[in-house]
Amino acid sequence: MDADDASKRAARVAHVVSRALNLAGLLASSRAARKAGAMPPREHVLELLSELLTVIGQGPEPGLSAGGRPLDVAPQVERLLASCQGWSPSAEIPAEIQRAARDMLAVFAVPEPPGGWDGWEGAPPEAPPGPEDPDPGLPPTAAELAAMPDTITFAAAIVWCGYLASPKMVAKIPPADLRRPALAHIDSLLATFRPVRRSHPEMRAWWRALLERLESFRALCEAWDGTEAPPLGLQIAARAVLMQLNHMSSSEELEALDEDVNPFYLRSPSPRDA
Secondary structure, three states: OOHHHHHHHHHHHHHHHHHHHHHHHHHOOHHHHHHHOOOOOHHHHHHHHHHHHHHHOOOOOOOOOOOOOOOOOHHHHHHHHHHHOOOOOOOOOOHHHHHHHHHHHHHOOOOOOOOOHHHOOOOOOOOOOOOOOOOOOOOOOHHHHHHOOOHHHHHHHHHHHHHHHOHHHHHHOOHHHHHOOHHHHHHHHHHHHOOOOOOOHHHHHHHHHHHHHHHHHHHHHHHOOOOOOOOHHHHHHHHHHHHHOOOOOOHHHHHHOOOOOOHHHHOOOOHHHO
16 A cells, blocks of 8 residues: 555545544434434434444454454444434434444543533534644655554554553553553554644644653653553653543543453554564
8 A cells, every 4th residue: 555545544534433433422412412403314324334334444454343353343333333223313312322322432442521421412612713824844754644553553552541541550550561562552643643734823733732742751651661660750641641632531530540451452553662
């Protein structure tokens, strides 16, 4: 696959996943659906979920959507798709569809909103963009575009960050196991965001701040050899990344994170940190 094909594929995957997660957020909460007003027609829902199944099956490893990996999103997407087959969309979302939508969001590492899905009323309206100001940066290189990770790799990096940011998870995981995939996971995040260009100064500043935060995070990880528990500064850096990406809403939420350790997220997605 050449750089142009890789760029087009990455753009399609990002677009489809973003639209599907927005749809799942709507289906996860009747309050959000009522606030949104008109619901998309069933044909649109089924088409979008089917397209999502198609793009997540295009990962670099065989069996990406066929149950071969611990982070396997396809079954949850298929479950939501099946639940919507006979549904006539309305603001009153059946409980089965709500559960399926919430479970799909969970496997994509989208956290439950504060107060739970039942009380969620949807994302706040975005502020109108300021005047356009073309990004003065050079276009992303072919190498940057080719290095962009697939959705599964990105999600795995986010989950690993959650492990590192949570005192309860850190207490469960041997330091060497937590350290082993560290640089590769952070490199995946950097590779995701480095090619981004923005035409609004505020958004451009946000992306630059994120990249600087990730670079600092990486430097802290390089200085940690994994013989002892990660230093507090490193855990704080992981929290800051997750909160800037809106994958966690508060430090308290990360303090409370306590789940079974999945060894998949402690594997390096690439040989870069070997």
